[in-house]
Amino acid sequence: MGELEARTPRERYRAQIREEIKKHAWEQIATAGASALSLNAIAKQIGMSGPALYRYFANRDELITELIRDAYRSLATAFRARAEAGADLSDLAHALRRWALDDPQRYFLVYGTPVPGYQAPEDTTRIASEIMAVLLDACTAQQTPATPSPLQTHLDEHRDWAAPHPAGPSALHRALTFWTRLHGVLSLELAGHFTGMGFDPARLYTAEAEAIAGH
Amino acid sequence: MGELEARTPRERYRAQIREEIKKHAWEQIATAGASALSLNAIAKQIGMSGPALYRYFANRDELITELIRDAYRSLATAFRARAEAGADLSDLAHALRRWALDDPQRYFLVYGTPVPGYQAPEDTTRIASEIMAVLLDACTAQQTPATPSPLQTHLDEHRDWAAPHPAGPSALHRALTFWTRLHGVLSLELAGHFTGMGFDPARLYTAEAEAIAGH
DNA sequence: GAGCGTTCGTGATAGGTTCTAACTAACGAC
DNA sequence: GTCGTTAGTTAGAACCTATCACGAACGCTC
Numbered sequence: 001m002g003e004l005e006a007r008t009p010r011e012r013y014r015a016q017i018r019e020e021i022k023k024h025a026w027e028q029i030a031t032a033g034a035s036a037l038s039l040n041a042i043a044k045q046i047g048m049s050g051p052a053l054y055r056y057f058a059n060r061d062e063l064i065t066e067l068i069r070d071a072y073r074s075l076a077t078a079f080r081a082r083a084e085a086g087a088d089l090s091d092l093a094h095a096l097r098r099w100a101l102d103d104p105q106r107y108f109l110v111y112g113t114p115v116p117g118y119q120a121p122e123d124t125t126r127i128a129s130e131i132m133a134v135l136l137d138a139c140t141a142q143q144t145p146a147t148p149s150p151l152q153t154h155l156d157e158h159r160d161w162a163a164p165h166p167a168g169p170s171a172l173h174r175a176l177t178f179w180t181r182l183h184g185v186l187s188l189e190l191a192g193h194f195t196g197m198g199f200d201p202a203r204l205y206t207a208e209a210e211a212i213a214g215h
Numbered sequence: 216m217g218e219l220e221a222r223t224p225r226e227r228y229r230a231q232i233r234e235e236i237k238k239h240a241w242e243q244i245a246t247a248g249a250s251a252l253s254l255n256a257i258a259k260q261i262g263m264s265g266p267a268l269y270r271y272f273a274n275r276d277e278l279i280t281e282l283i284r285d286a287y288r289s290l291a292t293a294f295r296a297r298a299e300a301g302a303d304l305s306d307l308a309h310a311l312r313r314w315a316l317d318d319p320q321r322y323f324l325v326y327g328t329p330v331p332g333y334q335a336p337e338d339t340t341r342i343a344s345e346i347m348a349v350l351l352d353a354c355t356a357q358q359t360p361a362t363p364s365p366l367q368t369h370l371d372e373h374r375d376w377a378a379p380h381p382a383g384p385s386a387l388h389r390a391l392t393f394w395t396r397l398h399g400v401l402s403l404e405l406a407g408h409f410t411g412m413g414f415d416p417a418r419l420y421t422a423e424a425e426a427i428a429g430h
Numbered sequence: 431g432a433g434c435g436t437t438c439g440t441g442a443t444a445g446g447t448t449c450t451a452a453c454t455a456a457c458g459a460c
Numbered sequence: 461g462t463c464g465t466t467a468g469t470t471a472g473a474a475c476c477t478a479t480c481a482c483g484a485a486c487g488c489t490c
Contacts (some may be wrong), residue, residue, distance in 0.1 A: 008458085009457090009458085010457080010458080010465090010466075010467095013467095014466095014467095017467095031331065032331055032332070033328070033330055033331045035250045035330070036331075038446090038447070038448090039447085039448070039449090040446085040447065040448080041447095048467090048468065048469090049468075049469065049470080050448090050449090050469095050470095051448095051449070051450080051451095051468085051469080051470090052467070052468050052469075054448090054449070054450085055466080055467060055468075059448075059449075060448070060449095105331075108328040111402075111403070111406070111408070112327060112328035112406070113248070113323040113327035113328040113406065114406045114407055115248055115250070116246065116247055116248045116251075116320070117247070125411070149422075150418075151418050151419065151422045154414060154415065154418055155414050158412075158413035158414040158415075159413065160411075160412065160413040161411070161412035161413055161414075176419060177423075179399075179403070180396070180399035180400045180403055180419070180423070181395070181396050181399050181423075182399070183399045183402070183403060184394075184395035184396050184397070184398045184399025184400070184402075185395045185399070187326075187398070187399075187402060188326070188394070188395055188398060191326070191327070191328065191329045192329055193326070196340070196375070196376070197373075197375065197376035198373035198374070198375040198376060199369060199370050199373040199376075200369065200373075203365075203366050203369055204366065204391060204395070207364075207366045208392075208395070208396075223487085223488095224486090224487080225436085225437070225438095225486075225487075228438095229437090229438095253475090253476070253477090254476085254477070254478090255475080255476065255477080256476095263438095263439065263440090264439075264440065264441080265440090265441095265477095265478095266439080266440080266441085266477095266478075266479080266480090267438075267439050267440075269477090269478070269479085270437080270438060270439080274477075274478070275477070275478095
């Protein structure tokens with residue numbers, strides 16, 4: 001991650017400190033969640049005092065935005081890698097699950113409860129559509145049924161989000177279903193809503209993944 | 216909501232102030248989210264100064280817990296009312312959506328990103344299983360297939376969460392699917408992940424609801 | 431109605447946060 | 461070697477949660 005090709009020594013040093021700040025920020029987030037992230041505490045861990053950190057990030061929001069960007073990039077990279085290795089929809093589903101379980105708070109940073117005032121930068125929406133492109137590729141690999149459903153024609157008529165991708169109506173629908181259904185199981189599992197219920201969330205997830213890939 | 220049957224005038228007054236505090240808390244949450252909730256600001260809105268509020272709620276967590284409890288109760292009440300009016304699965308799905316759109320932050324308070332340290336009180340899990348009971352009732356109303364899938368037998372073997380309910384394996388599966396799939400669409404919509412994509416989230420939601428009810 | 435214990439609201443205070451301002455010290459280009 | 465840019469410091473404003481000690485009001489009992 002990050003901008004490693006820095007010309008001047010000053011820029012190289014700056015980029016290095018920024019990475020160290022983000023490293024400690026991730027550790028804090030992983031243990032206490034994004035809302036408990038303290039710039040003050042990070043600065044002390046690094047070894048510098050409070051306000052010095054504001055030389056590197058204008059404010060708390062900018063740091064969190066950068067972390068969200070990194071999280072998005074990390075998912076996009078994982079997805080692209082699996083796709084290039086010839087993954088089908090089921091493989092992508094399990095790659096998503098592994099990525100989420102690897103750091104639940106990172107998942108929530110991207111797909112969790114949004115801060116009401118927060119507006120995602122254009123940057124992240126671009127990465128999101130890149131992820132969607134990989135997904136649409138995998139969906140077009142499946143066979144398509146003859147006549148599209150009313151919902152599928154609706155999606156085909158409002159396909160701004162799929163932009164230049166040549167996916168058909170049923171592929172659009174499948175991609176969306178992939179996203180929503182897997183997010184449904186995953187987010188409830190990570191939020192702990194299945195704890196104490198007894199069954200194995202992985203089996204439920206796999207069943208949903210195979211239902212999407214098969215149908 | 217709340218304990219209105221208070222004996223002494225003191226208790227009645229106390230309950231009244233608690234309700235007023237919660238009212239202002241909901242307004243703050245609706246506009247700025249739960250993380251921005253400020254006990255200080257609420258106290259000033261009520262007309263009393265800072266620490267006085269701690270006579271009514273031990274701390275921030277207790278207030279939020281109380282709000283979560285109320286949110287759960289509100290959903291359970293809405294669900295039970297629809298069920299007693301003879302609602303089927305599709306009706307319950309739309310009741311859920313209306314409840315969520317009515318106050319998105321209330322939905323996130325229950326089903327959104329959890330605070331890592333937070334442990335839900337036994338109380339709320341009881342209400343959750345009450346909601347699940349209504350759902351299982353609606354699921355058993357459908358017809359059941361002959362041979363259960365491997366997942367369905369797994370769910371039937373780990374049916375602690377369904378406790379005393381006589382739902383069969385396929386009903387257990389259907390209830391879980393109802394929950395996860397609708398939450399998937401709903402939470403992504405409320406979090407704003409569909410904004411700018413062009414299509415109508417309501418149609419996607421309805422399609423999922425009917426797929427669950429029909430199958 | 432008078433006394434008295436409980437409860438309520440207050441201001442003061444401790445310790446935490448984000449973030450700004452002013453100043454100093456170090457770095458690096460010329 | 462000079463000098464502008466940048467990094468880090470301390471001080472401080474404006475918030476926040478939460479505790480404590482005090483005075484005042486309430487309402488139950490006698």
